[in-house]
Amino acid sequence: MATYSPQGFSMFPKGVKNLLIINILIFIATWVAEMRGLGHLVDPLCLYPLKIGYLHPFTYTMGFHFWQPFTYMFLHAGWDHLFFNMFALWMFGYILENYWGTRRFLIFYILCGIGAAITHMAMSILLNMPPVPTVGASGAIYGILLAFGMMFPNERIYLYFLLPIKAKWFVIIYALIELFEGVFRSGDGVAHFAHLGGMLVGLILILLWRQREKRQDRWRRDY
Numbered sequence: 001m002a003t004y005s006p007q008g009f010s011m012f013p014k015g016v017k018n019l020l021i022i023n024i025l026i027f028i029a030t031w032v033a034e035m036r037g038l039g040h041l042v043d044p045l046c047l048y049p050l051k052i053g054y055l056h057p058f059t060y061t062m063g064f065h066f067w068q069p070f071t072y073m074f075l076h077a078g079w080d081h082l083f084f085n086m087f088a089l090w091m092f093g094y095i096l097e098n099y100w101g102t103r104r105f106l107i108f109y110i111l112c113g114i115g116a117a118i119t120h121m122a123m124s125i126l127l128n129m130p131p132v133p134t135v136g137a138s139g140a141i142y143g144i145l146l147a148f149g150m151m152f153p154n155e156r157i158y159l160y161f162l163l164p165i166k167a168k169w170f171v172i173i174y175a176l177i178e179l180f181e182g183v184f185r186s187g188d189g190v191a192h193f194a195h196l197g198g199m200l201v202g203l204i205l206i207l208l209w210r211q212r213e214k215r216q217d218r219w220r221r222d223y
Contacts, residue, residue, distance in 0.1 A: 008098070015102040016093045019109070020086055023137065026074045027082050046133035047072035047117050049124040069117035070110070075135035085137045092141075092148040099151060108205055112143025112198040119197025123182070132189070139194040142178075143202030146171055150206055175199055 012020075030042050047068045076082040097105040116139020123129070148155075149171030156164045165173075175196065182192030 010098060011094055012090075013094055013097040013102060013105075015097050015105045015109075016090055019089060019093075019106075023074055023076070023082065023086060023089075027076050027079075030075060042075070043133070044068070045071040045075055046135050047120065048133055049121055049129070049131050064121075069114045069121075072117060072133075072135050073113040073137045073140055076137070077135055081136060085141055088141045089137065089144065092144045096144060096147055096151065104209075108147065108202065109140050109144065111205060112201045113137065113140035115201030116140065116142070116191075116194040116198035119200065120191050120194035123193040134191045134194065136191075138191070139198035141198070142174075142195040143198035145174065146199040146202040147206060150203070171199075 033039060033042055044065055045068065048064045076085065093105070093109075096108075100108070117134075120134060120139070124131075149167045153166065153168035155167045157167055157170045159165050159170070178192045178195045178199075181188070181190065182196060185192075
């Protein structure tokens with residue numbers, strides 16, 4: 001993995017900063033649209049399960065569209081939903097972006113979000129979940145959380161700002177909670193399997209990158 005340069009360390013690196021701005025601006029825009037009775041314009045951007053289908057191909061309806069696994073992650077259900085996701089994005093994301101660089105960080109974030117959407121849709125069909133729309137950056141955020149735990153396993157995170165816990169245990173505990181909630185409380189209105197999907201994609205990406213860099217290191221030694 002790449003390492004950051006202390007001279008270039010930023011508390012608000014470009015990728016995290018732009019994601020924060022985009023999410024906040026889109027939330028404000030959708031909030032204004034809802035206030036003016038234009039919420040139907042937002043519906044096609046939410047993530048709907050594949051089994052709903054189209055009511056009519058040329059109108060904005062509550063059906064699945066191919067762009068939704070990307071657009072849903074920039075929508076949020078309320079100010080608290082937005083705040084906690086954006087706080088977690090900054091808290092864990094700025095360190096990872098300084099460590100990886102902006103390009104790798106953004107690729108990781110987007111792929112985790114898309115992977116979370118695909119996992120959620122698949123589990124919605126398998127578990128016959130209610131066909132409700134899904135929004136939020138949580139799937140991508142859980143991927144970021146997983147990455148932080150893998151890259152800095154012994155860093156301490158202060159749970160509720162009081163209780164110190166190592167990042168690796170923090171990630172494992174959250175993953176187990178999401179698995180339990182997904183299996184036994186799938187109808188609670190939270191996309192638990194999307195969170196797990198984001199973590200799974202994050203794990204796969206990091207393992208693939210590590211294998212590629214090992215091969216590159218061997219090639220350099222050989223030549």
